[in-house]
Amino acid sequence: MIIAKAKGETIILIPSLEPDGRLLSYVRQLREYGFTKLVIVDDGSGETYHHIFEELEDNGCILLRHAVNQGKGEALKTGFRYIAQHYGQGHYVVTADSDGQHAAEDVYRIAQEAKRRPSELLLGVRDFSEGGIPPKSLFGNRMTSFIFAMLYGKKLSDTQTGLRAFGTELLSFMLAVRGKRFEYELQMLISCIQSGIGIHTVPIQVIYENGNAGTHFKAFQDSARVMGVLFSNFFRFISSSVASSVVDLGIAWFLIDFLRPMMGDQHYLRILLATVIARVISIVVNYALNRNFVFQKEDSRGSLWRYLTLCGLIILLSSTGVYIFHTLFMVNEKAAKFVCDVLLFLLSFRLQRRWVFAARRKQS
Numbered sequence: 001m002i003i004a005k006a007k008g009e010t011i012i013l014i015p016s017l018e019p020d021g022r023l024l025s026y027v028r029q030l031r032e033y034g035f036t037k038l039v040i041v042d043d044g045s046g047e048t049y050h051h052i053f054e055e056l057e058d059n060g061c062i063l064l065r066h067a068v069n070q071g072k073g074e075a076l077k078t079g080f081r082y083i084a085q086h087y088g089q090g091h092y093v094v095t096a097d098s099d100g101q102h103a104a105e106d107v108y109r110i111a112q113e114a115k116r117r118p119s120e121l122l123l124g125v126r127d128f129s130e131g132g133i134p135p136k137s138l139f140g141n142r143m144t145s146f147i148f149a150m151l152y153g154k155k156l157s158d159t160q161t162g163l164r165a166f167g168t169e170l171l172s173f174m175l176a177v178r179g180k181r182f183e184y185e186l187q188m189l190i191s192c193i194q195s196g197i198g199i200h201t202v203p204i205q206v207i208y209e210n211g212n213a214g215t216h217f218k219a220f221q222d223s224a225r226v227m228g229v230l231f232s233n234f235f236r237f238i239s240s241s242v243a244s245s246v247v248d249l250g251i252a253w254f255l256i257d258f259l260r261p262m263m264g265d266q267h268y269l270r271i272l273l274a275t276v277i278a279r280v281i282s283i284v285v286n287y288a289l290n291r292n293f294v295f296q297k298e299d300s301r302g303s304l305w306r307y308l309t310l311c312g313l314i315i316l317l318s319s320t321g322v323y324i325f326h327t328l329f330m331v332n333e334k335a336a337k338f339v340c341d342v343l344l345f346l347l348s349f350r351l352q353r354r355w356v357f358a359a360r361r362k363q364s
Contacts, residue, residue: 007090010111011037011083015075016098018045019052027056029104035111038062039079040098044069072162073184077175084171092118093171097162106204110165113202118167120198121188125158126206144186144230151234152193153350156201159186160226163204170197183229190229194295194353233294237349240289248282283311295357306356314344 012035016023027038042053044066057063064078076095083093092114096102102124110124141160149155162185166174173195179187192199255274263270287307291297318340325336 008092008115009037009087010035010092010094010114011039011087012107012111013039013041013076013079013083013093013095014098015041015043015072015079015095016045016053017043017069017072017075018049019098021052022100023052023098024055026098026100026104027059027061030107033104033108035107036060039064039082041075041079042066043072043075071181071184073179073181073187076184080171080175083168084175087168089169091168092165093168094165095162101207102163103205103207106163106202110163110202110204113200114165114167117198117200119169120166120200121170121192122165123156123158123161123199123201124163124165124204125156125161125201126204127157144226147230148186148189150346151230151349152190153354154189154193154199156189156199158201159189161185161204164188173197179229183226186226187229190233196358233353234349236294237290237352240286240294241345243289244282244286247285248278250278251281252278283308290352291357295353297357303356307352310348310351310356314348317347318344 012030014023014027023040027040030038038056038061040053040056040061040063042049042063042065045053053063053065062082064082066075066078079095080093083091092111094107094111094114096107106124110122114122141158144159145156148159160182164185173191174188177184177188177191179185189199191197252274255277256271259270259274263273287304290307291303297303318337321340321344322333322336325331325340326333331339
């Protein structure tokens, strides 16, 4: 049941696992900036940490508990569900980490920005060109940001930031985003881009206390989950392309033999007809797979014509590229074809995501 609230309230959501005394002082700092609605999610920290959460609850925080650890993504969703049930529309959600990485001043700044951009996702991004950043964190963020920009066409210097804000009208969308642990935050970015929800960045301070020793990020398991999310669409795109190639080749081989008795000595026409029929069918198969399996855009009006236009463009660019590499740089035609098609494969992925199967809602 939603209780009527004054519009425009900001709710701070902090998922926490095995916190120390910093969380208590952090909450006090947030209150000094005027934040009175704080939701803390104890993600299965255990009996040892109950006194910290009880003190937070005694000081007016709303405490939600997981009996066992479920992961950061699930902790955020538990908080989102509570906020959706008790606040409704017209408010603002700010998520922050409990390990001291997000200054109260920056939380205030991103909360103010959210009031100007309630329908967008705001990210508090750190400047990783500064010194004093743990090598593991620096490498992970830079690698993820580079791959993210390559695959999704959005340059974000900090894809793993936990300081985020948005209007409560986006809560149902955020709850539908897949992911249970650290990979959830990356999937949130991908889902926003695919759905045309704007992403706006706000610079924040870089704070790593004790070399980020308080992090619960598991280098191998959580990195694997993050990479899986990062490449999931691209792997599906590769699978779709391979499946379409198999269909193309299989049908062409079948028709070359099937048409032989009907067409006699007209060998060239028989091969041409088999090739054209196979290619048309494989294009239809590839389009259907990309729309429903890769980009999952069942309601993507006009996408077929955009897809066919892109196919023609790719053919033109491939032919032109091979010609230029061969004539100007004396590159072997077969090698040039391979290089061009690899580059155009990446271009095709990005154009299909951003144009062919793009969401109708514009991204700012």
